[in-house]
Amino acid sequence: MRTASCMWQRRRIANPETVIVFFLVLGSCSIGAWYYAKYNTEHMRMFTRRMEPAVMFALGKGFVCPGKIPAVEGFVYDGKPDHVEYDDIPEDFSGKPLTLEHRINLYLLWSIALCWRLFGVSWEGLAPLIGMFCGLFIFLVYCLFRFFSRKSVAAAGALLVLFAPAHMAVLSMPRDYAKGPFILAALLILGVLLMRPAGLRKLAGLSAVLGLVIGVGYGFRQDIYVMVFIAPVLLLFFLPGAFREQWLARLAAVAVMTAVFLVTAWPILQARGAEGNTTMHHVLGGVFRYNEEMMGVGGAPYILHNEEMMADPWIYVYNETFYHLGLGKDDPLPYLSTAYDVAGRAYMRAILAEFPADMLTRGYASLWRILQDAPWLVNGPSRTGYDVRNAFVERLARFYGKAAGIWHYMAPWAALVVFLGIALKNMRIAVAMGLLTLYLGMYPSIQFQARHVFHLVILPIGLALIVMEGMLRGIKSWRGGGGVSEGMKADQSFRSRAYHIVIVGLLGAFLLLVPLWGLRFYQTLRITRQFEQCASSLITPVPGVTEEAYSSGQRILHLDTPLPEKPEAPPQSRWYCVTEYLVLDFTGQGALPETITMNTEHGFDSTIHVRSFTGERSEGPARIFFPVYRKYQGQGALNELVLKGGDPHLPVRLCRVAHPEAFPFQMTLVLGPEWRTQRKYKILEPVDVMTWQVKN
Numbered sequence: 001m002r003t004a005s006c007m008w009q010r011r012r013i014a015n016p017e018t019v020i021v022f023f024l025v026l027g028s029c030s031i032g033a034w035y036y037a038k039y040n041t042e043h044m045r046m047f048t049r050r051m052e053p054a055v056m057f058a059l060g061k062g063f064v065c066p067g068k069i070p071a072v073e074g075f076v077y078d079g080k081p082d083h084v085e086y087d088d089i090p091e092d093f094s095g096k097p098l099t100l101e102h103r104i105n106l107y108l109l110w111s112i113a114l115c116w117r118l119f120g121v122s123w124e125g126l127a128p129l130i131g132m133f134c135g136l137f138i139f140l141v142y143c144l145f146r147f148f149s150r151k152s153v154a155a156a157g158a159l160l161v162l163f164a165p166a167h168m169a170v171l172s173m174p175r176d177y178a179k180g181p182f183i184l185a186a187l188l189i190l191g192v193l194l195m196r197p198a199g200l201r202k203l204a205g206l207s208a209v210l211g212l213v214i215g216v217g218y219g220f221r222q223d224i225y226v227m228v229f230i231a232p233v234l235l236l237f238f239l240p241g242a243f244r245e246q247w248l249a250r251l252a253a254v255a256v257m258t259a260v261f262l263v264t265a266w267p268i269l270q271a272r273g274a275e276g277n278t279t280m281h282h283v284l285g286g287v288f289r290y291n292e293e294m295m296g297v298g299g300a301p302y303i304l305h306n307e308e309m310m311a312d313p314w315i316y317v318y319n320e321t322f323y324h325l326g327l328g329k330d331d332p333l334p335y336l337s338t339a340y341d342v343a344g345r346a347y348m349r350a351i352l353a354e355f356p357a358d359m360l361t362r363g364y365a366s367l368w369r370i371l372q373d374a375p376w377l378v379n380g381p382s383r384t385g386y387d388v389r390n391a392f393v394e395r396l397a398r399f400y401g402k403a404a405g406i407w408h409y410m411a412p413w414a415a416l417v418v419f420l421g422i423a424l425k426n427m428r429i430a431v432a433m434g435l436l437t438l439y440l441g442m443y444p445s446i447q448f449q450a451r452h453v454f455h456l457v458i459l460p461i462g463l464a465l466i467v468m469e470g471m472l473r474g475i476k477s478w479r480g481g482g483g484v485s486e487g488m489k490a491d492q493s494f495r496s497r498a499y500h501i502v503i504v505g506l507l508g509a510f511l512l513l514v515p516l517w518g519l520r521f522y523q524t525l526r527i528t529r530q531f532e533q534c535a536s537s538l539i540t541p542v543p544g545v546t547e548e549a550y551s552s553g554q555r556i557l558h559l560d561t562p563l564p565e566k567p568e569a570p571p572q573s574r575w576y577c578v579t580e581y582l583v584l585d586f587t588g589q590g591a592l593p594e595t596i597t598m599n600t601e602h603g604f605d606s607t608i609h610v611r612s613f614t615g616e617r618s619e620g621p622a623r624i625f626f627p628v629y630r631k632y633q634g635q636g637a638l639n640e641l642v643l644k645g646g647d648p649h650l651p652v653r654l655c656r657v658a659h660p661e662a663f664p665f666q667m668t669l670v671l672g673p674e675w676r677t678q679r680k681y682k683i684l685e686p687v688d689v690m691t692w693q694v695k696n
Helices: 002-013 016-039 042-048 052-058 070-078 106-119 124-145 151-162 165-170 179-195 200-218 222-237 243-275 279-285 289-295 312-325 338-354 356-376 391-425 427-446 450-479 486-490 494-535 610-614
Strands: 539-541 545-547 554-563 577-591 595-600 606-609 619-631 638-644 652-657 668-671
Touching (some): 016 151, 016 391, 052 106, 106 124, 124 151, 124 179, 124 450, 151 450, 165 391, 179 200, 179 222, 200 222, 200 243, 279 338, 289 356, 338 494, 356 391, 356 427, 356 450, 356 494, 391 427, 391 494, 427 450, 427 494, 494 619, 494 668, 554 619, 554 652, 577 638
Antiparallel strands (some): 539 652, 545 554, 577 619, 577 652, 595 606
C-alpha cells in the first residue's frame, strides 16, 4: 500500500501540466522582475506618482501623506535620491490626510507599501512586486487558453503574450500594469461559469469571488470598472441551462457579485463620490487626434480636439470652454471638482448627440486594431507625452514585425472562421464570446494607448491559437482515417445547424452595420448645419498681424499681441482659461499649406495637418477654423503661425469669429470650396503598423 501511494504521489508530482505551469510562472516572474529592474526609468515613473503614503508606511511612519519633506518629494517626483531611508524623515513631520489621487489607488498604494517594507524604498525595490504581477498575469493567460487548446499550444500562446512588445512595454508602469491580472482573473471566472454547469453553491461562490476580484482590482486601477457592466449580462443570459428554470439563481448570482464588489470597492467609490470623480476627465481625454490616429479613424474635414498630445491642461480647457459656451456659465470651473464632473458629463452627452456615428466608428476601429495589431502596439505616430520604447522592446518589435504584416490581413478572416466554427458546436458560447469580444475590443476607444490595451493581446493571439488547434485536430482526424469532414457528414443535424449559423451571421452583420448607417445619416444632418453656420459666420480681421518674407518653404505670421489676451486670474480656479475661435481665410485660388503650426509663448503648440482634413485635393479658397487658449497665468497664448508647403502667394488673413458662443464645440475645421459634398462623418483608414511600432 505504501509503495502504491508513493508511486501515485510521484506520478502526481511528475504531471506534465504541473511542470509546464511551474516553469512558465517561475520564468514569467523572473523576466518581469528583471525587465522592470533594468528598464524602469524616470520617464515611466511619472505613471506611478503620488506614492508618498507608501514611502511613509514602508519606513514605519504610518500610512499618511507627509508635508514638505525634500527626500520624499525628490524620490517620488524626480527620482533623486534613488532611495529613501528612515533617517531621511524628520521626527517632527506633520502628516496630512490622503488626497483624492491617493484614495482612488488605495490598494495599489498598500501593495507598493508592503513591497517597499520588505525590500527597501527604491524604485528597483518594486521589481519583486512587478515580477509577481507578471507571473500571475501569464498564469491566467495560460488558464484562459486552456479552455480551447491543449497544454503545449496554451503554453506557446502564453509565451507569445509574455514577449509581446505591447505587454513588455507596460511592465515598466506599475500603476497601469497592475490592472491586467485582475481583468484576466475576472474573465477566467466568467469562462468557468459559461463553460460548465454550476450548482447553486458553486455559482454563488464563484460570483462572490468575481465581485471580490473586480472590487479589489478597482482599488488598483479604475479600468477594471468595465467588468461591472458586462459580467451581469453574461451571468443573467448566457449560463448553461434554461433561463426559465434558473432565473432566480442567476439574479442571486448577480446580487452576490454586486454586493461583494460594493463592499470591497467601497473606500474607492466613497472617495470618488465625495471629492469629485475623474472618470469624465479621462473619457474626454480620449477624444483627441492622437487616439484617432492610433485607431485609424479619419477621412473627414473636421476634428474635435486637434492636439497631438493628450495632456490634462488640454482636457481641462476643452471642458471649461464648453462649460462657458455650451452651458452658458460665467463662473470659473475648478479642476477635478464636482462641478467639473457635471460639466464633463454634459460635454460628453453633447458629443454623443452631435457625433454619434464617429463614436461608434471609434469603437469598431478599436476592435479592428486590437484584433489585427494589439501584440505589437507600442506607440503612436505622433507625440504621446510618454515613450514606452527601449532597446529590448524594439528588438521584440522587430521580431514580431515579421508576423505583423501577415496577421494584419488574416485577423478578420480568422475571427470569422473561429466564431462560425464555435457556433456550429454551441451557439450560446459563440454569442457570449462574440458579445464579450465586441465589448472588450470597443471599450478601449475611450483612450486608445498601449497601456490601456496591453492585456487584450490575448484576443488576437487567442484567435491564432484556436486556428492552430483546429488545424492540429484536423490533421489528427485525417491521419485517423475517414477524412477531416467525416464526423460532420455523420452528424444528421449539421445541415440544420449550418442554416442557423448563416441566419445568425446575417443577423449579426445587420445589427452591426444598420446602426452605423443610421447614425451616419443622422450625423450628416447635424454636422451639415454646423458647416453652414461656419460658412456664414461673421469674421473680423485680427489687427497687428505681420508676415515674414517667404523662406525655406514656409510662411510665418506674427501676432503683435498674443491671443487670447491675458485674463484676470480668478482665485477659485487653478486652470481658468479663455479662448478665441480663429480663422485662416484663404481668399484666392491655389494650393493650401500642408501643415499649419500654432506656436505659443509657453508650449502647448499644435499642428493642423491640412491634407488629413482635405485629402489629395487641398486648394483655396478655404477657411480653416481652429481654437486657441490661454490660461490665466498667461501660458499657451498664440504668438505666431507657421504655414509649411502650399502656394506661397495664396492670399491669407487671420480673423476671429465674431460670435464664438455660437460654436460651443470649437472644432478644427477645413472648409473648402466644395464643403457641401465633403464627408460629414469619419471612416476607418489604413494604418501602417510598421511606421510606428519601432523607433527609427
